[in-house]
Amino acid sequence: xxxxxxxxxxxxxxxxxxxxxxxxxxxxxxxxxxxxxxxxxxxxxxxxxxxxxxxxxxxxxxxxxxxxxxxxxxxxxxxxxxxxxxxxxxxxxxxxxxxxxxxxxxxxxxxxxxxxxxxxxxxxxxxxxxxxxxxxxxxxxxxxxxxxxxxxxxxxxxxxxxxxxxxxxxxxxxxxxxxxxxxxxxxxxxxxxxxxxxxxxxxxxxxxxxxxxxxxxxxxxxxxxxxxxxxxxxxxxxxxxxxxxxxxxxxxxxxxxxxxxxxxxxxxxxxxxxxxxxxxxxxxxxxxxxxxxxxxxxxxxxxxxxxxxxxxxxxxxxxxxxxxxxxxxxxxxxxxxxxxxxxxxxxxxxxxxxxxxxxxxxxxxxxxxxxxxx
Numbered sequence: 001x002x003x004x005x006x007x008x009x010x011x012x013x014x015x016x017x018x019x020x021x022x023x024x025x026x027x028x029x030x031x032x033x034x035x036x037x038x039x040x041x042x043x044x045x046x047x048x049x050x051x052x053x054x055x056x057x058x059x060x061x062x063x064x065x066x067x068x069x070x071x072x073x074x075x076x077x078x079x080x081x082x083x084x085x086x087x088x089x090x091x092x093x094x095x096x097x098x099x100x101x102x103x104x105x106x107x108x109x110x111x112x113x114x115x116x117x118x119x120x121x122x123x124x125x126x127x128x129x130x131x132x133x134x135x136x137x138x139x140x141x142x143x144x145x146x147x148x149x150x151x152x153x154x155x156x157x158x159x160x161x162x163x164x165x166x167x168x169x170x171x172x173x174x175x176x177x178x179x180x181x182x183x184x185x186x187x188x189x190x191x192x193x194x195x196x197x198x199x200x201x202x203x204x205x206x207x208x209x210x211x212x213x214x215x216x217x218x219x220x221x222x223x224x225x226x227x228x229x230x231x232x233x234x235x236x237x238x239x240x241x242x243x244x245x246x247x248x249x250x251x252x253x254x255x256x257x258x259x260x261x262x263x264x265x266x267x268x269x270x271x272x273x274x275x276x277x278x279x280x281x282x283x284x285x286x287x288x289x290x291x292x293x294x295x296x297x298x299x300x301x302x303x304x305x306x307x308x309x310x311x312x313x314x315x316x317x318x319x320x321x322x323x324x325x326x327x328x329x330x331x332x333x334x335x336x337x338x339x340x341x342x343x344x345x346x347x348x349x350x351x352x353x354x355x356x357x358x359x360x361x362x363x364x365x366x367x368x369x370x371x372x373x374x
Contacts, residue, residue, distance in 0.1 A: 025262060032265060
């Protein structure tokens with residue numbers, strides 16, 4: 001039976017408390033996401049399954065982090081582990097936990113980002129965004145594969161990661177390896193955060209709706225902040241006394257996957273705040289519509305006419321008016337279309353066509369002649 005270390009330091013308590021609390025928050029977030037899908041009469045899709053898998057790996061990560069405190073000796077000097085508690089292996093058990101954590105961290109974050117990208121391509125049905133998202137898929141998967149391979153290839157043989165008594169074993173510089181992985185991780189977060197912003201800024205919606213959308217996507221900034229602070233703390237680590245110098249890095253690393261899951265789920269929780277949904281998942285809100293925000297340099301083909309001094313008038317031909325509504329299972333290949341955001345915000349994309357003819361506006365002199373003839 002492994003030795004259980006006493007909990008004496010604030011860092012140890014922080015890792016355990018945050019592990020429990022953020023595991024619960026991640027699980028609750030996923031449960032609310034599934035409930036929101038069912039409330040909106042929408043079936044679970046790939047983005048939901050990916051975020052559920054990411055949550056599972058994130059919770060396992062938290063369990064391993066707590067275990068690294070209880071039986072790995074996190075928070076104590078390596079010398080105290082040997083001399084005070086009589087554990088001759090020193091940091092060996094903790095380093096085994098570290099390898100497992102690196103794998104769980106990379107898999108959880110990779111799955112979470114893929115989930116966000118899949119959901120984003122259903123929100124922004126714009127060909128340029130979809131192409132960018134697919135390129136980002138490749139980058140995210142490449143990063144995840146590199147992080148996983150780093151855990152296996154950093155030391156040769158593999159057991160030399162924790163057992164330094166193996167003769168002929170060699171290791172690369174773990175600080176450089178983890179720092180590079182962390183920087184690439186931060187860049188991935190920033191790319192996913194920035195990608196939808198140009199499309200959000202171009203939406204012709206009221207300020208209330210634009211701020212609501214910006215807040216939803218702005219939640220993604222939290223994992224970015226944690227990632228940046230994590231890199232700073234990682235550089236400060238002393239690998240000669242790793243159990244004592246690693247608590248802050250371990251704490252931040254455990255927060256990041258859970259925050260990613262929570263951010264991914266927050267993007268889908270709009271149905272929980274009211275509204276009616278048809279059996280096919282279409283939103284029908286009873287709130288009065290909010291006037292769209294006028295934009296300068298709009299690319300709309302027609303602008304409203306607010307003056308009547310023109311010499312010509314546009315008069316519609318007397319033809320029948322027809323309208324039809326269709327739901328497409330695949331995103332269109334054009335530009336300027338909204339997907340789930342359009343449903344959630346109560347918006348609809350409409351195309352108008354007119355047949356018009358130009359005729360001169362009657363002059364005042366002609367009107368007076370007509371009256372005199374009568």
